Amino acid sequence: xxxxxxxxxxxxxxxxxxxxxxxxxxxxxxxxxxxxxxxxxxxxxxxxxxxxxxxxxxxxxxxxxxxxxxxxxxxxxxxxxxxxxxxxxxxxxxxxxxxxxxxxxxxxxxxxxxxxxxxxxxxxxxxxxxxxxxxxxxxxxxxxxxxxxxxxxxxxxxxxxxxxxxxxxxxxxxxxxxxxxxxxxxxxxxxxxxxxxxxxxxxxxxxxxxxxxxxxxxxxxxxxxxxxxxxxxxxx
Numbered sequence: 726x727x728x729x730x731x732x733x734x735x736x737x738x739x740x741x742x743x744x745x746x747x748x749x750x751x752x753x754x755x756x757x758x759x760x761x762x763x764x765x766x767x768x769x770x771x772x773x774x775x776x777x778x779x780x781x782x783x784x785x786x787x788x789x790x791x792x793x794x795x796x797x798x799x800x801x802x803x804x805x806x807x808x809x810x811x812x813x814x815x816x817x818x819x820x821x822x823x824x825x826x827x828x829x830x831x832x833x834x835x836x837x838x839x840x841x842x843x844x845x846x847x848x849x850x851x852x853x854x855x856x857x858x859x860x861x862x863x864x865x866x867x868x869x870x871x872x873x874x875x876x877x878x879x880x881x882x883x884x885x886x887x888x889x890x891x892x893x894x895x896x897x898x899x900x901x902x903x904x905x906x907x908x909x910x911x912x913x914x915x916x917x918x919x920x921x922x923x924x925x926x927x928x929x930x931x932x933x934x935x936x937x938x939x940x941x942x943x944x945x946x947x948x949x950x951x952x953x954x955x956x957x958x959x960x961x
Contacts, residue, residue, distance in 0.1 A: 774942060828862065
């Protein structure tokens with residue numbers, strides 16, 4: 726994915742199914758070498774955690790086979806989906822042809838006319854609207870995090886574990902992340918392993934979601950995970 730992002734010259738968000746738990750995930754890579762695996766694209770950008778995948782996982786190898794007709798790694802097992810009016814669509818543009826675009830959502834591929842100009846590799850979300858029997862994508866582009874915003878969220882977890890950071894640079898990245906992610910990163914809920922290791926953070930108003938995830942991952946890994954509030958202090 727990193728090599729592909731470098732070749733295309735822009736960041737990539739690509740949907741697939743996790744090889745470990747079969748749940749939908751999003752692979753992120755940028756031309757600067759950044760990489761992450763998310764449960765969902767968009768705020769608050771939750772990291773995917775299961776099996777052998779940790780919050781700091783820096784690579785991912787798919788078990789799918791891919792064709793050579795497209796630039797992006799669309800599995801040969803993917804199917805062409807059937808569209809219905811008002812159907813929600815979220816995926817990545819994998820091909821364009823004239824005024825139509827093909828979007829892959831991790832399982833299926835869909836062709837329709839986009840409401841905005843799109844390019845191969847862009848992550849989009851929206852819905853289907855039929856006009857004179859022709860399906861149209863009413864879309865908006867999902868903006869991927871830049872390298873600094875991504876690093877800021879990573880460092881929030883490192884700070885909670887007591888790792889020393891360059892405070893001034895960290896402060897700037899945290900402020901950038903706060904504006905980018907639209908969440909108060911100074912006060913969050915942390916999900917911790919029984920070894921007191923931070924595995925995921927949630928916004929201050931998402932305590933229920935944090936507890937639900939702690940219970941879920943604890944059941945999957947047959948061990949205890951707990952939730953506690955976390956204050957990330959920045960010097961003024």
